[in-house]
Amino acid sequence: MPTLDQYLTAHAAQFEAELCDFLRIPSVSADPAHKNDVENAAQWVDAKFRKMGFSSEIIPTSGNPLIYAQSPEVPGAPTVLVYGHYDVQPADPLELWTSPPFEPTRRDGNLFARGATDDKGQVLTHINSAQAWLDVHGRLPVRLKFLIEGEEEVGSQGAEEYLAANASRLACDCVVISDGCKFSRDIPSITYGLRGIAYYEIRVTGPNRDLHSGSFGGSVTNPATTVARILSAMIDRHGKIQIPGFYDDVVPLTERERQQFAALPFDEAKYFAELGVERAFGEEGYSALERRWARPTYDVCGLWGGYQGEGAKTVLPGKAGAKFSFRLVPNQSPEKITAALARWLPEITPPGAKVELLDFHGSPGVTIPLESRYVAAAARALEQAFGCAPVYSREGGSIPIVGKFHEALHADVLLLGWGQDDDNAHSPNEKFSLADYHCGIKASARLWEELGKLA
Ligand code: BES
Ligand code: MN
Ligand code: MN
Numbered sequence: 355m356p357t358l359d360q361y362l363t364a365h366a367a368q369f370e371a372e373l374c375d376f377l378r379i380p381s382v383s384a385d386p387a388h389k390n391d392v393e394n395a396a397q398w399v400d401a402k403f404r405k406m407g408f409s410s411e412i413i414p415t416s417g418n419p420l421i422y423a424q425s426p427e428v429p430g431a432p433t434v435l436v437y438g439h440y441d442v443q444p445a446d447p448l449e450l451w452t453s454p455p456f457e458p459t460r461r462d463g464n465l466f467a468r469g470a471t472d473d474k475g476q477v478l479t480h481i482n483s484a485q486a487w488l489d490v491h492g493r494l495p496v497r498l499k500f501l502i503e504g505e506e507e508v509g510s511q512g513a514e515e516y517l518a519a520n521a522s523r524l525a526c527d528c529v530v531i532s533d534g535c536k537f538s539r540d541i542p543s544i545t546y547g548l549r550g551i552a553y554y555e556i557r558v559t560g561p562n563r564d565l566h567s568g569s570f571g572g573s574v575t576n577p578a579t580t581v582a583r584i585l586s587a588m589i590d591r592h593g594k595i596q597i598p599g600f601y602d603d604v605v606p607l608t609e610r611e612r613q614q615f616a617a618l619p620f621d622e623a624k625y626f627a628e629l630g631v632e633r634a635f636g637e638e639g640y641s642a643l644e645r646r647w648a649r650p651t652y653d654v655c656g657l658w659g660g661y662q663g664e665g666a667k668t669v670l671p672g673k674a675g676a677k678f679s680f681r682l683v684p685n686q687s688p689e690k691i692t693a694a695l696a697r698w699l700p701e702i703t704p705p706g707a708k709v710e711l712l713d714f715h716g717s718p719g720v721t722i723p724l725e726s727r728y729v730a731a732a733a734r735a736l737e738q739a740f741g742c743a744p745v746y747s748r749e750g751g752s753i754p755i756v757g758k759f760h761e762a763l764h765a766d767v768l769l770l771g772w773g774q775d776d777d778n779a780h781s782p783n784e785k786f787s788l789a790d791y792h793c794g795i796k797a798s799a800r801l802w803e804e805l806g807k808l809a
Contacts, residue, residue, distance in 0.1 A: 361490045369482050374458040376474045377467040383441035383508045392418050392504050395440040399502050406485050415512025418504030425498045431806045432527035433497040438477035439506035442469035443780045450782035463788055470786035471777035476532040479794035486799055495806025509715030510754040521762045528728040529759045534771030537745045542736040545769035547748030550682035550719035552691045555712040557675045567670040575706035577674035578659035587702040589652050593637035599694045603685045607648050615643045647748035654678045688716025717754030722767055731804040732768045739797035
């Protein structure tokens, strides 16, 4: 009988081929044109679980389907709920991809495709490690339940509704999520905080049609100028968000946590150099890690209006708009931010412009206590798999459902990212390093073992 490590080595090519199959399905949740692809991805995941001998079902929701799969109970061992998502972000702008986003391509030890790191590759690490345990030992050391959803990238509404109504079915001792990054190339991390988010679009209208900007300009409101004015009113030169009351519920960073962040092996100069920016920018008085992990921030994610083609066109556009979001820290409520924004918007809107505010999705930030035996078991597993003890870090991104796991299941969440900061999640040329993929499978296999030792 092979050892588990021998099995993983022998099956490396098969694991890679399966990930490629999964990545070929363009399951973009934001775009209704991909409804069928989303469906196909759900079926792919369900079929994979059935092949492994898990009981699995596709569950319809108000939005995209969920897959729920489970293995038999293991008496005396914990039950672990693995959560992940099979939906992906839109691949645009397509022209910036070196190889097509849904034709997984190997280059320099990486697999390039939309969803490679976020989150299909990371989801498959946990499925493959379970498969390995079953094939090598004929059993799993813990009971595994899997909840894999198709709307994480658009706010997780269906999964949250299902969780609220099916807490007993999903009951578990801890939740495991791999949908993020290691601390750096070779240092694994246990993530104990995520930011929340509040995401909006504004649609601005002025005159009832596009106008000659010479004949009419200066006499009526210009929607594009209005968009620029509103967007820039949101933040001042010192990086402070200007919505009245925005910071009311923000929990300040403690001196202790600031020291812990500062003690992490993070090289700011290297970070900015890799991103191609000459110097830091952000809220005054905070380090880059503090700004990314533990301070609320504001980003414009898209804006449009007026002439976008070659050369100059003198036009006063009748319409313009923008998409923007606030990243929130724990204790800030997205609903309160929406109310404060809606109240303030008329004050910063110039006369004659009409502004419609669309509220897309919101979720609160979370922090997770580290004093748990599950965290300790995860730390042991990561150290065995990566040959390096994990650091404890927060992340700037959001996973909307995480806070709900604690509420509904009273279970702590282990956030164990296998990706890298430079994996280009949400960007062109998204990738997952094949080494990270295989290490993730190994770490996951060790995790089941370590969690299984907890009676
Ligand atoms: N996997 C990310 C979240 C993430 C990013 C965690 C980086 C840790 C590090 C997730 O798929 C994601 O992108 N979430 C969205 C949520 C939103 C659309 C509601 C995000 O953060 O933008
Ligand atoms: Mn993700
Ligand atoms: Mn994502």
